[in-house]
Amino acid sequence: xxxxxxxxxxxxxxxxxxxxxxxxxxxxxxxxxxxxxxxxxxxxxxxxxxxxxxxxxxxxxxxxxxxxxxxxxxxxxxxxxxxxxxxxxxxxxxxxxxxxxxxxxxxxxxxxxxxxxxxxxxxxxxxxxxxxxxxxxxxxxxxxxxxxxxxxxxxxxxxxxxxxxxxxxxxxxxxxxxxxxxxxxxxxxxxxxxxxxxxxxxxxxxxxxxxxxxxxxxxxxxxxxxxxxxxxxxxxxxxxxxxxxxxxxxxxxxxxxxxxxxxxxxxxxxxxxxxxxxxx
Amino acid sequence: xxxxxxxxxxxxxxxxxxxxxxxxxxxxxxxxxxxxxxxxxxxxxxxxxxxxxxxxxxxxxxxxxxxxxxxxxxxxxxxxxxxxxxxxxxxxxxxxxxxxxxxxxxxxxxxxxxxxxxxxxxxxxxxxxxxxxxxxxxxxxxxxxxxxxxxxxxxxxxxxxxxxxxxxxxxxxxxxxxxxxxxxxxxxxxxxxxxxxxxxxxxxxxxxxxxxxxxxxxxxxxxxxxxxxxxxxxxxxxxxxxxxxxxxxxxxxxxxxxxxxxxxxxxxxxx
Numbered sequence: 001x002x003x004x005x006x007x008x009x010x011x012x013x014x015x016x017x018x019x020x021x022x023x024x025x026x027x028x029x030x031x032x033x034x035x036x037x038x039x040x041x042x043x044x045x046x047x048x049x050x051x052x053x054x055x056x057x058x059x060x061x062x063x064x065x066x067x068x069x070x071x072x073x074x075x076x077x078x079x080x081x082x083x084x085x086x087x088x089x090x091x092x093x094x095x096x097x098x099x100x101x102x103x104x105x106x107x108x109x110x111x112x113x114x115x116x117x118x119x120x121x122x123x124x125x126x127x128x129x130x131x132x133x134x135x136x137x138x139x140x141x142x143x144x145x146x147x148x149x150x151x152x153x154x155x156x157x158x159x160x161x162x163x164x165x166x167x168x169x170x171x172x173x174x175x176x177x178x179x180x181x182x183x184x185x186x187x188x189x190x191x192x193x194x195x196x197x198x199x200x201x202x203x204x205x206x207x208x209x210x211x212x213x214x215x216x217x218x219x220x221x222x223x224x225x226x227x228x229x230x231x232x233x234x235x236x237x238x239x240x241x242x243x244x245x246x247x248x249x250x251x252x253x254x255x256x257x258x259x260x261x262x263x264x265x266x267x268x269x270x271x272x273x274x275x276x277x278x279x280x
Numbered sequence: 281x282x283x284x285x286x287x288x289x290x291x292x293x294x295x296x297x298x299x300x301x302x303x304x305x306x307x308x309x310x311x312x313x314x315x316x317x318x319x320x321x322x323x324x325x326x327x328x329x330x331x332x333x334x335x336x337x338x339x340x341x342x343x344x345x346x347x348x349x350x351x352x353x354x355x356x357x358x359x360x361x362x363x364x365x366x367x368x369x370x371x372x373x374x375x376x377x378x379x380x381x382x383x384x385x386x387x388x389x390x391x392x393x394x395x396x397x398x399x400x401x402x403x404x405x406x407x408x409x410x411x412x413x414x415x416x417x418x419x420x421x422x423x424x425x426x427x428x429x430x431x432x433x434x435x436x437x438x439x440x441x442x443x444x445x446x447x448x449x450x451x452x453x454x455x456x457x458x459x460x461x462x463x464x465x466x467x468x469x470x471x472x473x474x475x476x477x478x479x480x481x482x483x484x485x486x487x488x489x490x491x492x493x494x495x496x497x498x499x500x501x502x503x504x505x506x507x508x509x510x511x512x513x514x515x516x517x518x519x520x521x522x523x524x525x526x527x528x529x530x531x532x533x534x535x536x537x538x539x540x541x542x543x544x545x546x547x548x549x550x551x
Contacts, residue, residue, distance in 0.1 A: 050516030051523040054509040055531035058485050064492040064501050089485045093369055111486040 005179055006273030011080045013135045015268060016172045018254070020165035024158035028140070031155055037147050038139060042102040044146040049101055057088040057108060065089075068114060068122065072107070075126040075177045081134050089114055096187070099129035099138050116196055120183035127177020128170045135173075137166040144244065157241055164246045171255045176268065181259050182209040188252040189216075213256045220249045285356045288412040291464040293538065295457035299450075300413055313378060313416075316423070322378050325422065329376065333364035333384065347400050348383075351407035354469060361410050363403070365390070372483050373406050374418060381415035383407070389483055401470040401479055408465030414458055421451065456530035460538040473543050480535050506533040 028034050062069045068087055076084045085105035096113040100106055107129050117125065132138050141163060143151060151159065175184045186199040186209075194202075203209045239247065258264040288297070303309065316322050338345040344363060352360040361375070362382040372389045375381060383406045393399050409415065467476040474496030481490055481502075493501045510533055512520065520531065 047516065047519040050509075050512050051519040054505060054512070055520060055523070055533060056484075056527075056529065058481065058489075058493075058502065058532070059505045060485075060489060061501065065489050089489065091370070091483050091485070111484070111489075115486045115488065 005074075005078065005276045006269060007078045007080075007276055008176060008268070008272045009080055009274055011176075011268075011272060013131075013169070015272065016131075016169060016176065017135065018165045018168040018172070021162060021169060024162035024165070025140075027158040028155060028162055033152065034143070034155055034159075037143055037150055040150075041142040041146045042139065045100065045102050045142045046104065048146070049104055049106065053088055053100070053106065053108070057090040060087045060089055060109075065114070067119070068109065071119060071122050072126050072130075075123060075130050078177050079127060079130050079134060079173060081130050083133075085130075085133065096190075097125045097129050099132045099141075102139060102142060105133055105138075117187075118183075118196075118200075120178050120180050121187055121196070123178035124174040124180070124184045124187050126174075128174035130177070131170040131173025132166070135166065135169055137163070137170060140166070160242060160244060163244060167245060167251060168254045171251060172258055172265070175255060175259065175265060179269070181206040181213075181256075184255060185209040185213055185252065188248065188255070191248045192252075210256075210260075213252065217249070217253050217256065220253075284354070286354060286408070286411075286465070286468055287356060288408075288461075291408060291461055291468055291542075292412055293457045293460040293464065296412070296454065296461045299454045299457070300417070303417065304413065317379065321423065322419075325419065326377070326380070329364060329382070329384070333366045336363040336365060343396070344399070344403070347403045348407065351400075351404040351469070354404060355408045355411040355465070357407060357411055361407055373402055375406055375409045375415040376418045376422070377415050378419050381410045383410070392482055392487060394487065397470055397472065397475060398479065398482070401466045401472075401475060402482075404469030405462040405466040405479075408469070409458070409462055412458075412461060417454065417458075452525060452528045455528035456534075459530045460535055463535055463539045464542045467539065467543060467546075473539075476539055476543075477536060480532060480539070484532070502536070506536055509533040510537070 060068060065087065072087060073084055076082070083105055085099070085101070085107045088106055088108045089111055090108060091112075092108075092110045093112060096110060096117070098108040100108060107126070109125075113122075113125065132141070140159060143159065144163070171184070174187075175181070178184060182203045182205055185203050186196060189199045189203070190196055203212055245251075259266075288300075292300070336344055345360070348360040348363060352358075362380070364382055364384050366384055366386050367388075368386045369388050371384075371386045373383065373385050375383055383403070385402075385406075389402070393402065463476060463480060466479050467473065470476060474494075477496030477500075478490065481493070481495060495502060509520075509531065
């Protein structure tokens with residue numbers, strides 16, 4: 001663990017929440033069908049835990065995975081989240097870390113992630129997941145995971161829109177937990193296809209990460225400018241409406257903007273951060 | 281140890297054995313086997329594998345082929361099965377084929393095996409699966425999937441919707457219990473309970489974590505979770521049963537429990 005870390009003892013979600021979360025969330029939560037489905041989804045999530053998670057995943061503990069356990073404990077402290085989730089592992093590739101559960105909170109980490117990601121990167125991934133709990137994102141994610149077919153289409157679209165914005169918020173939480181743009185960027189570039197062994201050479205410091213991200217985002221803009229076809233715009237619109245997650249480059253771009261914005265990441269670090277060990 | 285020849289009844293789980301017996305008793309099975317051979321279906325199937333995967337030869341890996349020969353003797357096969365390697369992150373080990381059964385092993389699984397006894401146990405248990413006839417069931421499943429892709433059932437989605445879970449539920453049940461048979465065969469081949477338990481978790485978590493679990497020993501860190509799963513509420517038991525029908529891999533705590541039962545029934549030592 002790094003001594004130069006800050007913790008955020010009074011951190012409230014509203015200070016890091018992405019502004020795009022509010023409108024669709026309001027629309028979704030106002031609806032009575034959604035309210036009853038939420039309860040159903042949370043019950044199903046509990047049953048899923050009792051069967052699938054306990055039956056086919058493996059719980060890790062302080063004894064069996066001391067490094068992961070300590071990092072998660074520290075992330076919960078940094079982000080001021082009192083309920084440390086249980087950690088389970090399994091053999092999957094699609095997602096690095098999945099925050100699940102409602103009353104009983106548990107994270108699922110792939111064996112690959114546990115082996116391949118270093119300490120800083122795990123701080124980012126766990127920070128991201130813990131933010132999802134803290135902000136209540138997992139409750140609405142349960143809706144899509146467990147009762148997706150029962151959600152009427154007019155409510156599905158704002159729900160998806162909310163979850164895409166929620167991802168941007170949880171990226172911010174991840175950055176606050178690891179306090180390293182380089183580590184956050186390495187995780188994003190890993191999603192985009194750049195192996196960690198390569199990105200660790202290219203993005204060793206935050207300064208290197210700033211330059212690399214800037215170059216990368218410029219190249220994306222150039223490609224977009226070269227493809228100004230009506231059909232491309234149409235597909236982009238469909239993606240924006242119907243996808244569970246936003247495009248990986250957009251997510252990186254949003255995080256980078258928040259990092260660079262004087263009223264974003266740096267302000268929270270300055271106004272709410274307490275050096276580790278300092279009295280609160 | 282290698283002098284003893286085991287028959288399927290020595291290691292096959294009751295449910296696996298009953299299901300396999302039902303399949304083998306079917307009078308149409310032999311004619312189906314002949315039909316598939318006469319109509320080159322088996323040839324297509326063999327081509328499919330042989331063109332996509334690497335066959336492990338004696339020149340390439342003599343240690344492995346020696347183990348296969350020894351396993352064939354142990355489980356009463358006339359010839360050692362062929363072994364093919366496949367590069368697949370999610371798959372592990374399986375047996376396939378009809379008249380010439382073979383073992384398919386993923387390089388991901390192979391990369392996790394760090395000692396010879398584990399490798400021997402994995403190869404021996406797959407050889408045992410061939411002795412029990414699992415390869416032919418897998419072959420039939422492969423054909424079933426291909427047929428489902430081709431026949432007009434696909435254009436009647438409602439019928440497919442009803443039929444598929446029904447056929448899958450029975451097959452899933454067999455696939456789950458057959459894994460328990462393989463765990464028992466692994467134990468027979470290695471006579472090592474902790475290693476047999478470790479084998480259950482081989483492709484489930486990183487080796488670094490696995491080493492700290494002390495699986496199969498008195499201080500086994502997984503036992504707590506096993507108990508939590510086994511002693512679940514009525515609702516969680518219902519959920520476990522429903523989920524069992526939807527998946528083809530057995531619950532880990534159930535595999536562990538069945539292995540323990542088997543080892544106790546053989547008067548074997550846990551340590």
